Amino acid sequence: MTTAPPTPARARRGGRLLDWKLLVGVLVVGGLLALSLTTGVYDVFGAEDGSEMFAITRIPRTVALVLAGAAMAMSGLVMQLLTQNRFVEPTTTGTTEWAGLGLLTVMILFPGASISARMSGAVLAAFIGTMVFFLFLRRVTLRSSLIVPIVGIMLGAVVSAVSTFIALQTDMLQNLGVWFAGSFTSVLRGQYELLWIVALVAVAVFVVADRFTVAGLGQEISTNVGLNYNRVILLGTGLIAVATGVVTVIVGNLPFLGLIVPNVVSMLRGDDLRSNLPWVCLLGVGIVTVCDLIGRTVIMPFEVPVSLILGIVGAAVFILLLLRQRRRG
């Protein structure tokens, strides 16, 4: 392209990563996290052993909010790109249910299994389940965007029914209920540290962000620019499985988070993945923290699981998205 006229020297670059809006977002979420650190029944500032309680419960809980919120929101985003469907995320594709089944299986086969062994089981099952879902999508090529999450939710329901049946047979139904209800109540020092694994997932997503965006343009455009499409799908599935598996084991089910966050960010900023990722993380953390704060204060001194609040908020946003899409299309 040598004969084209010289380009005027104006600022012609893609989206910028950092700007003042992001700074405001960071400050707001930072404020929420500070609120999370100071909210609770125990008076950490007045009581004698306050600082120790602070270190045992409040810090781990807040760190967990950050890690789980960011990981689930990013998993949702990656999944939406890879399936080219706006309505999928780990809880609408059965990935979470598979993770639960994997966890249960390890618990039954090896009753004394360590938390890392349980986690491996969950991650492995989540990977297999997500691959099953992706292969199914490829085979039937249901491109109607609403069928895809319906199929996913059905698949999840079947897997979850299997888990319930196994749990009934082995007298573990109550445990199952506790695991599935996503809650940060039991996040304590000494029990949550493996959650840091998802920070690695987040870093990996940042590094390969562009590949996921290209894959989101479809197999043909990906191949055209020389991207190994199948390898990217495999990598994405792996990252989603690790994030979902780890979060499911330590926190539980966080419904709709991966659905609403990427959609809201995309509506506001378009889909330049690299510059959106900080926003997706931030919004994921923000929403989980708000929901957790509501869950902690609404019936104080007791708590309701964060998954309950997320379910209500998420379902409302999901319906809004559907209505919005119908008006558009």
Add this chain to the structure above:
Amino acid sequence: MITLEGVRKKYSSEVAIGPVDLEIPKGGVTALVGPNGAGKSTLLTMVGRLLGIDEGTIEVAGYDVTSTPSKDLARIVSILRQENHFITRLTVRQLVAFGRFPYSQGRLTVEDEEVVSRAIDFLDLTDLENRYLDQLSGGQRQRAYVAMVLSQETEYVLLDEPLNNLDMRHSVQMMKHLRRAAEELGRTIVIVLHDINFAGHYADRICAVKDGSVVEFGTPAQIMTDEVLTRVFETPVTVVEGPNGPLAVYY
């Protein structure tokens, strides 16, 4: 040069492509024409390595498309399919920038940004570069896709029915852009066309495909005759002399 030798592809017991032997020389615009279902798009997708072949070899600029790494091919040949449907909400500039992926893997250098700007300017999209694709008309969106494959700076550009869904004005504009890309930028353009008259006027060579085989290959003057077109399209065609060259009349 694009060379196909004994290329075969079998779909089902009834539908099969080949054997195809074809040499498309370097430079200019080559149009693939033929009736529906003749295999034009299939041939093009096989040359662009989006579809595997059962037998034979396809070489683009001397590189075998089945054995050359896809990453390297992406700098030699680019292909744009007819339907590009995705949910990602991108601006024109972001889309065109993906044409630089084979060079930069997503981390655009200043040079990449310049190439992207040139491709955008080349297709008259300068004022639209920050608009989202879903805010554009069909013709503008099609130009954005073509800008993406041009920014890939490949010697060979394959386009599958880029005039589909375009009105007269936009079709003519698109063909003029493609001619300029061939003449000014020295690209070799292979294009599947539906309308024989567009091929007759804008192409340097026409390749007629029928029942999975290449039945004619020559200059527009050689192909634009009553006898050849009637045989290829299986419907009576009369070629008349129009104000700007021969025109096929078939209704």
